Every structure is written in C-alpha cells, then in structure tokens.
Amino acid sequence: MTAVDLPAVPRVLIAEADPASRELLEQVLSGVRCDARVDTCGEGRQALDLLASHPYDLVIADWELPGVDGLAILRGLRQQHRTPPLPFILMSRRNDSASVREVLPLAPTAYLTKPLNRENLTQRLQGLLVGGGEETSNDAPVPGPGLTLPTFLERRRDLSEGAALMTDVQVAIKRSLNPGGLDLKLLEEELRTDPQITAVLIAAANSAAQHQGGGPVQTVAQALHQLGTGQSMNLILGLTLKRCARLSIPCLTDYAERYWELSLHTAEYARTMARLLDLEPERCYCAGLLHRLGDLALLRCLEEWKQAGGDLDEPEEVGDSLDKFGAGFGSALRARWRLPLELRELIAAVYNLGGGVYSREALVMNMAAQMAHLPAHEGLEELARGRTARLLKIGLPELTRLRRK
Incomplete structure (x- = not known):
C-alpha cells in the first residue's frame, strides 16, 4: 500500500511490551502523521482483540510480545488473504539469517531490528503514511570514483522526489488558520503557486478518488476538497521533511x-x-x-x-x-x-x-x-x-x- 491509498485519518496499532520503545514509536508516528488514530498494547492477546474490533491501516508489532508473539500475529493476518495485504512492520532483536528466512514468506512491509533507529523508522513511516507517489527506495547514489554526474542523474530520474519547495509551508499554514481550524480556501490561495505541492496534492487526491469512484482531480482546489484538512496538511508538512x-x-x-x-x-x-x-x-x-x-x-x-x-x-x-x-x-x-x-x-x-x-x-x-x-x-x-x-x-x-x- 502506498501513502495515498490510506484514508484521510489512518488508524494504527502499536503492539510493543517495552514502554520506552512504545513511547518512541508514538513520538515518531505523531511527527509523521499528527492526525493518525493510534491504539497501543503491551501483549499479543490484547493485540488480537484490538485487530478483531477495529479496521487498522497499519500494524507495528514486536516479535517478542508476551503471550502471542508478533510473528504469530503476522502469520494469522496473512492467512486471512486480505487484498491488499494489511501493512505490517515487524520489529525484533533477532538479526540472524535464520530469523530473516522465517519472516520473509509472510511478507512484512518492513522488518526492523532493535534498538530502533529513529531516522530509519521515520523514513519507513513517511513512505507508508505521507507522500504523493509510490513507495520506493529513494536512496541517492553517492558521488565517488566512477560515478559521473550524467550517470547520477540517469539513476535519479525514476526515483526523484520532485521539485524543491518554492513556498514557505509553515507560513502558508499559519496564514490559513482561523478560529475554526484550517481554511482550505485560504490554504489554496497560499499554495497554488507551488509546482511541487500542486503535483503531490493532485496525485494523492486522484489515488483517493479512484477508490471512491470519483472523477479525475486536476486542480489544487479539487485536491484539497478531496483530501480534507487532515490529510492535506500532513502531506504538505511531510514535503518539508524530505532531503x-x-x-x-x-x-x-x-x-x-x-x-x-x-x-x-x-x-x-x-x-x-x-x-x-x-x-x-x-x-x-x-x-x-x-x-x-x-x-x-x-x-x-x-x-x-x-x-x-x-x-x-x-x-x-x-x-x-x-x-x-x-x-x-x-x-x-x-x-x-x-x-x-x-x-x-x-x-x-x-x-x-x-x-x-x-x-x-x-x-x-x-x-x-x-x-x-x-x-x-x-x-x-x-x-x-x-x-x-x-x-x-x-x-x-x-x-x-x-x-x-
């Protein structure tokens, strides 16, 4: 699943027994999508109960959960043959090849080893919850012997994150706030001259429109209306975090x-x-x-x-x-x-x-x-x-x- 396939307000389950790791996950998730609805639990049976009661858009679980472990939860979800598969990030202290081979057939969205790297976790969540295009590896080749500028550009052409921002996003959002919240009409006026923001919003809105049976979205005003205030703001703020x-x-x-x-x-x-x-x-x-x-x-x-x-x-x-x-x-x-x-x-x-x-x-x-x-x-x-x-x-x-x- 890509970022733009998510509903306007994604619901995320964090199943992690360690309080410090759970707090880190909540902090990073809040920074990536401040509007996300987050449920947390500390053991596997509770995670299964929550999964049975709520439709989640992303699950983050520790393999070593007490009771029912994270791998068993992932296996159970994959046996449901949901289409598309529910995005699932599995975490573990195990980094040996046997553990990795055991996990791979269950196709987790990501397998993160502990201790968690905050930057890597942020990038993973941004790829799932923020952005206007496909989730792809976007690591730029590093200049060095044998890598010329034309070769670098050839490799980046199909992985480019788009244009740099020409608008001060923080100022634009502040100007668009009124006592009742974010005014989409004001936001449109602030952002309509920025090519990158325009393209990302239209791309995101069209993915959402396809799932809702709507026609093509071709303007910023249409995109903001389609996405709503929460998803629009987080998509825009997410652009400021990119390289x-x-x-x-x-x-x-x-x-x-x-x-x-x-x-x-x-x-x-x-x-x-x-x-x-x-x-x-x-x-x-x-x-x-x-x-x-x-x-x-x-x-x-x-x-x-x-x-x-x-x-x-x-x-x-x-x-x-x-x-x-x-x-x-x-x-x-x-x-x-x-x-x-x-x-x-x-x-x-x-x-x-x-x-x-x-x-x-x-x-x-x-x-x-x-x-x-x-x-x-x-x-x-x-x-x-x-x-x-x-x-x-x-x-x-x-x-x-x-x-x-």
Whole structure:
C-alpha cells in the first residue's frame, strides 16, 4: 500500500511490551502523521482483540510480545488473504539469517531490528503514511570514483522526489488558520503557486478518488476538497521533511526562480485566455504551473549531488544537465505520480501541438507558453499571425489586452 491509498485519518496499532520503545514509536508516528488514530498494547492477546474490533491501516508489532508473539500475529493476518495485504512492520532483536528466512514468506512491509533507529523508522513511516507517489527506495547514489554526474542523474530520474519547495509551508499554514481550524480556501490561495505541492496534492487526491469512484482531480482546489484538512496538511508538512526540500546553492536557486517565474507567467496567461474563451481556467492554470516540474526536480537532484560531495561546474554543467535531462525528469514524474491523462496532455501542448485534432484548451496552453516567452512589448504581431492564434481565432487586439492584464 502506498501513502495515498490510506484514508484521510489512518488508524494504527502499536503492539510493543517495552514502554520506552512504545513511547518512541508514538513520538515518531505523531511527527509523521499528527492526525493518525493510534491504539497501543503491551501483549499479543490484547493485540488480537484490538485487530478483531477495529479496521487498522497499519500494524507495528514486536516479535517478542508476551503471550502471542508478533510473528504469530503476522502469520494469522496473512492467512486471512486480505487484498491488499494489511501493512505490517515487524520489529525484533533477532538479526540472524535464520530469523530473516522465517519472516520473509509472510511478507512484512518492513522488518526492523532493535534498538530502533529513529531516522530509519521515520523514513519507513513517511513512505507508508505521507507522500504523493509510490513507495520506493529513494536512496541517492553517492558521488565517488566512477560515478559521473550524467550517470547520477540517469539513476535519479525514476526515483526523484520532485521539485524543491518554492513556498514557505509553515507560513502558508499559519496564514490559513482561523478560529475554526484550517481554511482550505485560504490554504489554496497560499499554495497554488507551488509546482511541487500542486503535483503531490493532485496525485494523492486522484489515488483517493479512484477508490471512491470519483472523477479525475486536476486542480489544487479539487485536491484539497478531496483530501480534507487532515490529510492535506500532513502531506504538505511531510514535503518539508524530505532531503533538499529547499534549494540552498545560489546558482541552482537562480535557475529555479527563473523556471518558476516562467511557469507562473504561463499559468496566468493560460487562465486568463481560458476565461476569455469560456474554457476551464483553473485546469489550464495548473497545467501551466506544472510544465517545468521536471526542470525543477532536476535542480533538486543537482543540489543532492553537490551536498553529497559531487563536483558541479556552475553554470555550464547546470545548463547542460537541464537541456539533456529536464524533459525526461518531467515525463517520469508525471507518469510515476499518475497525474490525470487530460492534465498531462495539456502540459505536453505547452511544448508541441503535434499532429491531429487539438482541443481548444491545448491551443490555449500552447499560446500561453508562447506569450510567456515573449520579450516585453515585442513579438505580439508575429504571434497573432501564427498558427495557434489562427486556430483559436484570437487576433492582435485580444493578445494586446492579455499582455496588459
């Protein structure tokens, strides 16, 4: 199970006899998902009673529980042939090969040896309870002899965690709070300009929507409504805990600001033009905002490379990497996060209309991108004579008004 398959408020059972270990588990779990409902017990029979009484989304149990041990609990759950299997983290002081072989056929979600490593435990729980994509191993290759930057980027392309954050999440959440709690409308206004948050929320909401029989979610407002306040807040806060969540290297920050600004201009032009033509403005805005997600994700991976001790010749090597890998990073992210096909088609139209019949929204995205790239006060006449403008039946007067808005 992935993070986005969970209900808005996951219920977790911790079965651990040692009070100190139980307290550590509760603390880490609270830090990862503060809204989780947590039940605890100190012996196996009580754990079985709780499992019989409540539908859990995750079980964390010690092998050496008194009474009925954790392995027996796991075996009993697997014999129920639940689909998908209930996520189960088994803990033990046993790290010998015979014990591992005994556990493997029961397919625990994770097997953690004691004493527990807080960082490793946090990462495991984040993978299960927080995030907007598939649960995958996300360890970055370490720069060293024989590992070149292009090889590093090739390996990271399908494991990238996305773009760095362009918004101060803590400030955004504080501004969105009112006496009644978190105001989703205010939160939308605070976060709608951040490509990473937008993509993660949409990916999470679409996974939830599929389980609830809903249609595709393609905007931040729809995603927040689908997920609700608790899951939305924890998904967003979880992004701040990731490696290189904010860029710190000046050269990379400058590139990111330029790509972000270009994305915002494209999004604003797309929304304004869609309103003019009675289309879906917010979906067009979202497509414009996300069209440089791959370049921003690549810059984050370059920060990982640099922080891990890799050499980076600025700005030549940064520019070359963006030219070579940026588009691939974007395609991989959109596919891995399963962004809706309709939204991905609009993003693709930003770059190229291709052949065939075009939707009016696709034409809007292509025109918006062309306008965003125009120098100030230049090029509108040529744009008005172009193919996209002719297909949209937009002339120089309309383009001039759009530029002034």
